[in-house]
Amino acid sequence: MKAKVYVTLKEGVLDPQGSAVMGALKSMRFSEVSDVRIGKFMEIELDADSKEAEERRVKDMCEKLLANTVIENYRVEFE
Amino acid sequence: MKAKVYVTLKEGVLDPQGSAVMGALKSMRFSEVSDVRIGKFMEIELDADSKEAEERRVKDMCEKLLANTVIENYRVEFE
Numbered sequence: 623m624k625a626k627v628y629v630t631l632k633e634g635v636l637d638p639q640g641s642a643v644m645g646a647l648k649s650m651r652f653s654e655v656s657d658v659r660i661g662k663f664m665e666i667e668l669d670a671d672s673k674e675a676e677e678r679r680v681k682d683m684c685e686k687l688l689a690n691t692v693i694e695n696y697r698v699e700f701e
Numbered sequence: 702m703k704a705k706v707y708v709t710l711k712e713g714v715l716d717p718q719g720s721a722v723m724g725a726l727k728s729m730r731f732s733e734v735s736d737v738r739i740g741k742f743m744e745i746e747l748d749a750d751s752k753e754a755e756e757r758r759v760k761d762m763c764e765k766l767l768a769n770t771v772i773e774n775y776r777v778e779f780e
Binding site for chain 2: 655
């Protein structure tokens with residue numbers, strides 16, 4: 623089974639990497655850009671007996687390792 | 702308008718960051734994990750006259766800055 627995890631910074635948390643990319647885009651004449659936020663995207667391949675078990679395990683991984691829940695949100699999609 | 706850009710490593714390209722995360726998950730008893738691939742996820746806010754113009758500009762940004770098309774694939778979604 624495959625899970626796709628999206629980790630993004632919470633609203634209000636500064637995103638220096640996003641600001642740097644926005645600056646670079648503007649310097650390349652992409653002046654229409656008004657905001658850039660950068661997050662992580664993870665594809666996880668795992669074995670699970672059921673959809674429910676898979677969901678529970680991936681959520682557990684996110685809480686414990688993949689996302690810093692103090693400053694980040696995460697979203698999981700299953701295939 | 703908002704565009705979501707997903708940048709992933711191409712098949713066959715080594716992903717040391719993904720391997721490190723997989724090792725960490727295994728050491729935390731998530732032994733069911735068989736593969737982890739890590740990519741980037743970007744949310745870009747921009748002004749555009751039309752859907753077509755937006756698509757063209759974001760594709761241009763990906764080709765020129767956001768993705769290294771030698772080793773990475775990208776996918777764009779519009780909202």
